[in-house]
Amino acid sequence: QSALTQPASVSGSPGQSITISCNGTSSDVGKHNLVSWFQHHPDKAPKLMIYEVSKRPSGVSSRFSGSKSGDTASLTISGLQAEDEADYYCCSYASNIAWVFGGGTKLTV
Amino acid sequence: QVQLVESGGGVVQPGRSLRLSCAASGFTFTRHDMHWARQAPGKGLEWVAMILSDGLTEHYADSVRGRFSISRDNSKNTLYLQMNSLRAEDTAVYHCARDVTGSWAFDYWGQGTLVTVSS
Numbered sequence: 001q002s003a004l005t006q007p008a009s010v011s012g013s014p015g016q017s018i019t020i021s022c023n024g025t026s027s028d029v030g031k032h033n034l035v036s037w038f039q040h041h042p043d044k045a046p047k048l049m050i051y052e053v054s055k056r057p058s059g060v061s062s063r064f065s066g067s068k069s070g071d072t073a074s075l076t077i078s079g080l081q082a083e084d085e086a087d088y089y090c091c092s093y094a095s096n097i098a099w100v101f102g103g104g105t106k107l108t109v
Numbered sequence: 110q111v112q113l114v115e116s117g118g119g120v121v122q123p124g125r126s127l128r129l130s131c132a133a134s135g136f137t138f139t140r141h142d143m144h145w146a147r148q149a150p151g152k153g154l155e156w157v158a159m160i161l162s163d164g165l166t167e168h169y170a171d172s173v174r175g176r177f178s179i180s181r182d183n184s185k186n187t188l189y190l191q192m193n194s195l196r197a198e199d200t201a202v203y204h205c206a207r208d209v210t211g212s213w214a215f216d217y218w219g220q221g222t223l224v225t226v227s228s
Contacts, residue, residue: 091156
């Protein structure tokens with residue numbers, strides 16, 4: 001499977017909202033409602049922010065939300081805060097027991 | 110709290126082998142499928158392998174199938190990745206991750222261990 005496509009970088013000011021897109025295909029993002037999003041600070045463990053397209057794990061701020069339309073998934077962060085600055089990765093189940101990740105998006109606040 | 114701690118990384122020559130370990134704590138290890146994923150320098154994350162909770166079924170990415178082997182010792186709460194015939198393109202930080210039961214997602218990750226394949 002090919003990697004999902006994300007913008008290399010996005011930026012926003014504190015308090016603003018940003019959206020990160022994740023483009024897949026009809027074999028992964030478009031086929032399954034099994035898209036997740038991770039926040040990754042350098043030299044730390046990735047943190048699950050969204051799973052099953054739009055569900056938030058316990059403890060994740062409601063400022064983080066996910067959605068999907070066709071082959072494209074999106075992560076929206078509202079009320080940007082300095083600590084949101086990190087790399088963000090999307091991931092989709094891709095059939096035949098395999099997963100595919102996006103290339104990552106660097107968020108600058 | 111859930112903790113996953115990888116070990117076993119290092120510098121290895123092409124064609125040689127290395128075994129990674131992932132020590133799990135803070136949850137019932139036997140109830141969760143487990144994964145390995147990796148991140149090459151300057152690149153994105155890549156899923157590598159998965160093993161079901163009972164240790165009887167494994168799945169691999171095409172890039173490592175036939176060279177890597179995932180296993181687990183449920184009596185020791187430990188996940189393993191045996192890597193054989195290593196190539197330069199296997200150079201990466203390797204993370205273990207816990208599977209969210211029923212959701213095909215990874216809810217907890219370790220910090221990772223660096224594997225460098227170089228002569």
